[in-house]
Each structure stands twice: as C-alpha cells, then as structure tokens.
Amino acid sequence: MSFRIALSGLNAASSQLDVTADNIANVNTTGFKSSRTSFADVYATSNNDVTKTTPGAGVRLNTIVQQFSQGNIDFTDNNLDLAISGEGFFTMKGSSGVTYTRAGAFSVDREGFVVNNNNDRLQVYPATSNGDFATGSLSDLQLQVTENAPQASSxxxxxxxxxxxxxxxxxxxxxxxxxxxxxxxxxxxxxxxxxxxxxxxxxxxxxxxxxxxxxxxxxxxxxxxxxxxxxxxxxxxxxxxxxxxxxxxxxxxxxxxxxxxxxxxxxxxxxxxxxxxxxxxxxDGFTTGRLTGIEVASNGVVSARFTNGQSSQLGKVALAGFSNPNGLQQQGDTAWAETFSSGSPRVGEPGSSNFGLLQAGALESSNVDLTEQLVEMITAQRNFQANAQMIQTSDAVTQAIINIR
The missing domain is CATH 2.60.98.20 (Flagellar hook protein FlgE)
Structure with a gap:
C-alpha cells in the first residue's frame, strides 16, 4: 500500500514541477497568466469504518488554477500595442472562432485589419455616421487606408x-x-x-x-x-x-x-x-489627407489621423469579461476560449462597469513572480525526494519480510 501512496506523491510532485517549469518558461511571454497546482487527498471510505482505522490512500492532482492577477505594463514604440489595466480580455476572431486574450501585440495585415500574431482580428464596436458607436454588434477593426476626403470651406x-x-x-x-x-x-x-x-x-x-x-x-x-x-x-x-x-x-x-x-x-x-x-x-475647410498615424484612447476609441489635421473614428475596442475566468479553456498562444464553466462573455467598453482602461503603446507582461517560482521548484523537488525515499524505505521493509526464514 505504501508503494502506491508514495507513487501518488511522486506523481503530485512531478505535476507541481511541470506547472512550475511552465511558469518559469513563460516569464517573458506577453499577457501570460501563471498557474498553481491544487491537490486533494485520496481516502478509501467504507460504511463499516466508523472508527477511522483506514489510512489515506495518497494524493491526487485536483486542478491547475490560473492566476489572473495584473501583470506589469511595459511601454513600447508601437501605437497598436495595447495593454489592459484592470479586468477584461481582448476579443479576437479568426479561423478557429472567437478567442480571448490579454496579449495586445497587434499589427496591420495587407488588407488593413488589425491582427495579432495568429492573424486573428481584433473586435471593436463599429463607428456610426453620427460619431457614436454601435454597441449592439462587433466587427473587425480595419484601418482606413484611403485618403481622407476634402471639405469645402463654407x-x-x-x-x-x-x-x-x-x-x-x-x-x-x-x-x-x-x-x-x-x-x-x-x-x-x-x-x-x-x-x-x-x-x-x-x-x-x-x-x-x-x-x-x-x-x-x-x-x-x-x-x-x-x-x-x-x-x-x-x-x-x-x-x-x-x-x-x-x-x-x-x-x-x-x-x-x-x-x-x-x-x-x-x-x-x-x-x-x-x-x-x-x-x-x-x-472650416480642409484639403485631402493621407493617413499619418493611429491613436487609441484609454476608453478604447480608435482614431485615424491625417495630414490635413483631421481625424476619423474607426471603432471602439470591446472588452470581454467572465464570471469565472478560471473556467476558460487555454488554447495556446496566450488565448482562451469560452466554456460552460466560464459562463458566457459579458462584452463592454473600457472604463465602464468593472472593465479596465487601455494603455496604447504598451504591453502587459507576464504576471509570473520568478522568485516565488524558484521557491516553488525547491519545494516540489524536496517533495519528490521525500516520496522517493518513502518508496526506498518501503522496499527495504518488504525485502526484510521476504528474507525472513
């Protein structure tokens, strides 16, 4: 019995080391959220064991919980790099469907769409003709690559x-x-x-x-x-x-x-x-304008600036929130997908409700605390060694019994 118990301890310590190694490996991954292991004991219950004389049967990995705490904000030279300061996820749409991410390293593809490294397109509330935004629907953010039309002086x-x-x-x-x-x-x-x-x-x-x-x-x-x-x-x-x-x-x-x-x-x-x-x-007139740059306000409004001094609103970045972020399914590439456990996404505007604000020209770094992970690694290593020693001791006891004549 002690062999199996110690073996379960080895498996648990190995899982803890795997999670710690993954955290350390992603210490420089933009928007990465660290994880921690949660264990539960194993106990063989019996209706007749009212005196509690049956020992525990070891340990098992209960779950791996992600920590969605805020990462540091690192500033860059790219206006399309976006960081969320607070709650929320960027909503992305691609060939694999809708995903959610905290990694805001965006660029522009050949068609003018704002995309991430996987060519998933950033979702925004589209701008309306009256200068407002259609908050009832989402669309791909596309930069205006044509010239800004002139306006006659009146x-x-x-x-x-x-x-x-x-x-x-x-x-x-x-x-x-x-x-x-x-x-x-x-x-x-x-x-x-x-x-x-x-x-x-x-x-x-x-x-x-x-x-x-x-x-x-x-x-x-x-x-x-x-x-x-x-x-x-x-x-x-x-x-x-x-x-x-x-x-x-x-x-x-x-x-x-x-x-x-x-x-x-x-x-x-x-x-x-x-x-x-x-x-x-x-x-009030102006000549034709060429695109000179993109600005993203803290409330998510994306505007194009032109050489004629004019600006045009292209959309408003939409953020998504979940009742249970830990229920999201990891997709890799710092992206998550909705599940039954996470609940349906609640989409809103930056700065509204409990959604955070945006910081343009910045990226959210990994929230991994390297010092904490190194301590966790040492702890897992000692747990592994102790359980290995338990197996060695059980083997010695068994061998002693076998050698009885």
Missing part, C-alpha cells in the same frame, strides 16, 4: 481689431493694387470641394461715416464681394450686420469643383485703440 470666423482713429484713405475708388486706397488687409486659405486651396484676401476701408468700415473680399485676386458695411458703436462693439455674418456670393474656381459659398462671421471683431490686429482667422 464658414470663416474673422476676429480683427480695426483702429478707431484710422484716417480715410487718400485714394479713391478702392483698388487692391493701390495701397493708399485701403487701410488694412489680411488673407487666409480656403478650399473648394476638390480640396484645392485658394487665397481669400480681406480689405478694410475706413468710411467717412463715424465708426463705419467698408469690407471687400477677393479670392485668387478676383473680386467676389465688395462694399460690405461693418459698423461699431462708441464702445467698439460690432453693431452691423446685426448677426455679424457677411454672406459672400458664390465663387466659381473654374477647375471642375463646385462653387465656393462662404459666410464670414465678424462677431468677434472690434474697433479699439489705434492699431490693426488679427486675433483669429479660422475657416
């Missing part, structure tokens, strides 16, 4: 200060080529529907009437809007036009693009002091 906010003591120009009528026919000028870039830039020049001419100016608009040195009246009160605040907006007539750029319809908002313009100044000059 509105410009003009914040200038016109000097209150400005003299009336000596030359009349207004002529942009004659500097003495206007007081001040400034220019800005506007865009047509094809993304072609055009230069809009604004000229300001002091009117003989008190606190009144004439404003003229030229685009590409072509007159577009002349004689727009700007009036101020005696505190320098704009009074006319009442809305502050000057509507510029349509301008045809003659390049196949649609006509430029521009509104100028002078609400923030003033008439103070004796110096001309441009405080703000902004318009």
């Amino acid at each position: 509105r410009a906010d003009i914040g200038v200060n016109l000097p209150g003591d400005a003299p009336i120009p000596t030359s009349t009528p207004f002529d942009p080529t004659v500097a003495s026919s206007y007081n001040h000028a400034t220019s800005m870039t506007v865009y047509d529907s094809l993304g072609t830039l055009h230069t809009a020049t604004l000229y300001f001419v002091k009117d003989p009437a008190a606190n009144t100016w004439q404003q003229n608009v030229y685009i590409d040195d072509n007159p577009v809007s002349l004689g727009n009246t700007l009036s101020f009160d005696n505190t320098g605040t704009l009074q006319s036009p009442a809305s502050g907006i000057v509507t510029v007539p349509s301008y045809d750029p003659n390049n196949g693009a649609a006509a430029i319809d521009l509104s100028l908002d002078f609400t923030s313009s003033t008439q103070y002091g004796n110096e001309f100044g441009v405080n703000s000059l902004q318009q």
Whole structure:
C-alpha cells in the first residue's frame, strides 16, 4: 500500500514541477497568466469504518488554477500595442472562432485589419455616421487606408481689431493694387470641394461715416464681394450686420469643383485703440489627407489621423469579461476560449462597469513572480525526494519480510 501512496506523491510532485517549469518558461511571454497546482487527498471510505482505522490512500492532482492577477505594463514604440489595466480580455476572431486574450501585440495585415500574431482580428464596436458607436454588434477593426476626403470651406470666423482713429484713405475708388486706397488687409486659405486651396484676401476701408468700415473680399485676386458695411458703436462693439455674418456670393474656381459659398462671421471683431490686429482667422475647410498615424484612447476609441489635421473614428475596442475566468479553456498562444464553466462573455467598453482602461503603446507582461517560482521548484523537488525515499524505505521493509526464514 505504501508503494502506491508514495507513487501518488511522486506523481503530485512531478505535476507541481511541470506547472512550475511552465511558469518559469513563460516569464517573458506577453499577457501570460501563471498557474498553481491544487491537490486533494485520496481516502478509501467504507460504511463499516466508523472508527477511522483506514489510512489515506495518497494524493491526487485536483486542478491547475490560473492566476489572473495584473501583470506589469511595459511601454513600447508601437501605437497598436495595447495593454489592459484592470479586468477584461481582448476579443479576437479568426479561423478557429472567437478567442480571448490579454496579449495586445497587434499589427496591420495587407488588407488593413488589425491582427495579432495568429492573424486573428481584433473586435471593436463599429463607428456610426453620427460619431457614436454601435454597441449592439462587433466587427473587425480595419484601418482606413484611403485618403481622407476634402471639405469645402463654407464658414470663416474673422476676429480683427480695426483702429478707431484710422484716417480715410487718400485714394479713391478702392483698388487692391493701390495701397493708399485701403487701410488694412489680411488673407487666409480656403478650399473648394476638390480640396484645392485658394487665397481669400480681406480689405478694410475706413468710411467717412463715424465708426463705419467698408469690407471687400477677393479670392485668387478676383473680386467676389465688395462694399460690405461693418459698423461699431462708441464702445467698439460690432453693431452691423446685426448677426455679424457677411454672406459672400458664390465663387466659381473654374477647375471642375463646385462653387465656393462662404459666410464670414465678424462677431468677434472690434474697433479699439489705434492699431490693426488679427486675433483669429479660422475657416472650416480642409484639403485631402493621407493617413499619418493611429491613436487609441484609454476608453478604447480608435482614431485615424491625417495630414490635413483631421481625424476619423474607426471603432471602439470591446472588452470581454467572465464570471469565472478560471473556467476558460487555454488554447495556446496566450488565448482562451469560452466554456460552460466560464459562463458566457459579458462584452463592454473600457472604463465602464468593472472593465479596465487601455494603455496604447504598451504591453502587459507576464504576471509570473520568478522568485516565488524558484521557491516553488525547491519545494516540489524536496517533495519528490521525500516520496522517493518513502518508496526506498518501503522496499527495504518488504525485502526484510521476504528474507525472513
């Protein structure tokens, strides 16, 4: 009997060494979660053994439990490297179905999909046309590889200060080529529907009437809007036009693009002091943009940045949680699959409920404590040696009995 008991101890110590060796081997594996062995004693029960005189029958491996504690966050130079700080798993979809992982080392395949090293695609909530996300479904995250479409200028906010003591120009009528026919000028870039830039020049001419100016608009040195009246009160605040907006007539750029319809908002313009100044000059158009980079916010929003200064939301990373993570089935390659024991996945957004936040340009390292594993290895080694000694002792006892004459 003692042979079998000691043999079960050897098997248990060997299993403990196997698990410890696996932990140590994966000390540098991204997103790896360490395991520990759980043992249970073996006892042959009998309804007649009310006095508890039957000894135990050894030990058996009860289960191997994974430890889903947080690993350290190591920063990298790749914006697509993602680490979860807190609870949750990345949801991946590939040829083998849906899997879950904590390893966020992602890259882009030739079709623009964000994938891991197994070519499984990262799942996100798709972006909608109104700037929100469709949280009722998941889709593959695909980067926008085409150019960002241009937007024609339609509105410009003009914040200038016109000097209150400005003299009336000596030359009349207004002529942009004659500097003495206007007081001040400034220019800005506007865009047509094809993304072609055009230069809009604004000229300001002091009117003989008190606190009144004439404003003229030229685009590409072509007159577009002349004689727009700007009036101020005696505190320098704009009074006319009442809305502050000057509507510029349509301008045809003659390049196949649609006509430029521009509104100028002078609400923030003033008439103070004796110096001309441009405080703000902004318009809402932009040219065609090429992809320059990807940004992932801590709440999982993935955005593409373009050379025209614009950004586009591509999706929102979805995290999955389980009631019993220890019930997940290990698939290898630092991935897990759903089982009956784990329960169904609960999908949510980073930072919501009990889901953790994302860190872009970082990876979660293995949570293996190497010092602890080395101590565990020594313990398992001693257990193995003790059980081997038990077998040797049992053999000596048996041999002694055999040698009785």
